[in-house]
Amino acid sequence: MATTSTIPPKKASAIPTAPGALPVLGHALQLLRDPLDFVCGLARYGELVRVRLGNHPVVVVCDPELTRRLLLDDRTFDKVGPIYQRSRDVVGTGLAGCPHSGHRRQRRLCQPSFHPHRIPEYAPHFTAAAEHRMASWQDGQVIDVSGELMTMTMRSSVAAMFAAEIPHRVERLLLADLTTLLNGSFRQIISPTVLNRLPTRANRRYQLATERFGRTLREIIDHRRTDRTGPSDLLASLLGAVAPEDPDGRPVLTDQEISDQLRTFFVAGTETTAATLGWALHLLSRHPRVQSTLQAEADAVLGGSPPTAADLPALRTTANVVTETLRIYPPAWMLTRETTRPVVLGGHAFPTASTVAWSPYLLHHRADFYPEPERFDPQRWSDRKPDRTTFIPFGGGPRKCIGDQFALTQATLALAALAARWRFTPVAGPPVKPVAKSTLTPRGLRLRVNRR
Numbered sequence: 001m002a003t004t005s006t007i008p009p010k011k012a013s014a015i016p017t018a019p020g021a022l023p024v025l026g027h028a029l030q031l032l033r034d035p036l037d038f039v040c041g042l043a044r045y046g047e048l049v050r051v052r053l054g055n056h057p058v059v060v061v062c063d064p065e066l067t068r069r070l071l072l073d074d075r076t077f078d079k080v081g082p083i084y085q086r087s088r089d090v091v092g093t094g095l096a097g098c099p100h101s102g103h104r105r106q107r108r109l110c111q112p113s114f115h116p117h118r119i120p121e122y123a124p125h126f127t128a129a130a131e132h133r134m135a136s137w138q139d140g141q142v143i144d145v146s147g148e149l150m151t152m153t154m155r156s157s158v159a160a161m162f163a164a165e166i167p168h169r170v171e172r173l174l175l176a177d178l179t180t181l182l183n184g185s186f187r188q189i190i191s192p193t194v195l196n197r198l199p200t201r202a203n204r205r206y207q208l209a210t211e212r213f214g215r216t217l218r219e220i221i222d223h224r225r226t227d228r229t230g231p232s233d234l235l236a237s238l239l240g241a242v243a244p245e246d247p248d249g250r251p252v253l254t255d256q257e258i259s260d261q262l263r264t265f266f267v268a269g270t271e272t273t274a275a276t277l278g279w280a281l282h283l284l285s286r287h288p289r290v291q292s293t294l295q296a297e298a299d300a301v302l303g304g305s306p307p308t309a310a311d312l313p314a315l316r317t318t319a320n321v322v323t324e325t326l327r328i329y330p331p332a333w334m335l336t337r338e339t340t341r342p343v344v345l346g347g348h349a350f351p352t353a354s355t356v357a358w359s360p361y362l363l364h365h366r367a368d369f370y371p372e373p374e375r376f377d378p379q380r381w382s383d384r385k386p387d388r389t390t391f392i393p394f395g396g397g398p399r400k401c402i403g404d405q406f407a408l409t410q411a412t413l414a415l416a417a418l419a420a421r422w423r424f425t426p427v428a429g430p431p432v433k434p435v436a437k438s439t440l441t442p443r444g445l446r447l448r449v450n451r452r
């Protein structure tokens with residue numbers, strides 16, 4: 001047992017079960033109907049609360065300290081079990097989904113690509129993608145926010161990964177296939193394999209896009225291997241990744257590994273960042289005063305020019321809006337681990353192969369840490385730094401998001417670029433409802449854009 005306490009632990013079966021479980025379904029209906037409300041409500045039953053998905057018990061951690069313990073001990077609370085196996089089958093064995101056994105090597109090799117000193121190299125691509133997208137908007141137009149921001153974020157990630165050197169035709173293919181992959185991967189992960197193999201139109205489209213996306217990535221890697229004079233981008237950094245223990249400093253990632261990592265970065269980084277920006281615009285459109293403050297900051301700091309990495313320290317309000325958006329709508333709202341050995345957490349003994357869930361959404365909405373948690377108030381962050389125990393949009397511990405600075409820079413620069421040129425207002429229609437699948441998205445959000 002991984003504990004030194006002298007108090008004998010209680011059995012995991014003594015953990016309170018959330019009320020309302022149905023025979024066979026367990027809490028599945030509540031989770032499907034209103035997952036966010038259901039998850040937030042769990043904290044009132046204790047630090048650890050048991051729910052049932054069908055017959056499968058899952059313990060949800062509702063306490064920040066216990067969540068941190070779980071995140072720090074990634075050997076015991078590992079990314080194994082059926083959910084991760086399915087996700088590896090669907091999206092490959094990149095850094096985000098690999099088990100602890102392969103994680104440290106992959107992380108060491110990928111880390112230099114995301115080192116803070118590299119971020120300014122990627123920044124011009126973030127701004128250029130925002131400028132490119134805005135150029136197609138008309139004054140007074142109603143835009144499909146999620147669609148627009150997905151395109152912007154994908155384009156910006158493609159550019160940061162491969163600099164500007166891929167032909168437009170190849171870029172178009174990558175964007176089209178990535179859209180199909182992102183739209184289909186959640187369904188592929190949760191559906192039984194046998195359903196995924198049926199020759200339906202959706203399955204065939206997904207399969208074709210997966211194959212072509214992999215082929216395109218391998219061709220780009222191949223081309224770069226033969227021409228090492230290419231630009232300094234994320235791909236160059238992965239191609240040059242060396243094992244620190246190798247005195248000759250030989251590159252070690254195979255083409256397949258690089259392709260898997262690139263795919264992981266696209267999948268892990270695109271929808272999450274697009275959702276953050278989408279929620280930010282949604283909140284700003286409903287809080288015109290905050291929007292005006294943001295615009296005043298963009299005017300004062302940028303003076304009509306596109307934002308650059310050098311502007312980041314002065315874009316304080318913009319950064320606070322991003323932080324507050326990530327608190328209210330953390331895109332990775334709920335995640336799971338499986339225990340690889342018996343362990344004690346919160347005074348309860350968990351056997352091997354227990355499923356444990358943790359939720360940034362739940363912690364971010366606890367009124368004892370964030371008074372009036374539903375209120376959008378970027379000012380909360382003006383004299384308070386995000387705390388790594390109660391503010392965890394990027395997770396924590398050894399599996400913390402490798403792209404956190406990449407994403408924060410991308411979101412802050414894009415938001416400053418948008419705020420400098422446009423005003424966003426709500427349009428009549430049903431209230432925007434968060435769609436909580438693998439990512440928490442404002443699907444269907446439409447806003448009117450007016451040139452400033």
Ligand code: HEM
Pocket residue numbers: 095096097107264265266268269270272273276330331332335336392393394395396398399400401402403404406407408
């Ligand atoms: C706002 C945007 C983003 C959010 C909210 C986010 C959130 C997260 C979270 C919560 C985790 C931890 C998952 C876990 O512990 O189970 C994670 C891991 C990861 N993220 Fe992000 N992410 C974002 C953007 C990005 C970007 C832009 C990239 C890459 C370009 C990226 C790549 C990854 C990778 C590779 C991992 C796995 C790290 C590891 O296991 O060592 N993410 N992300």
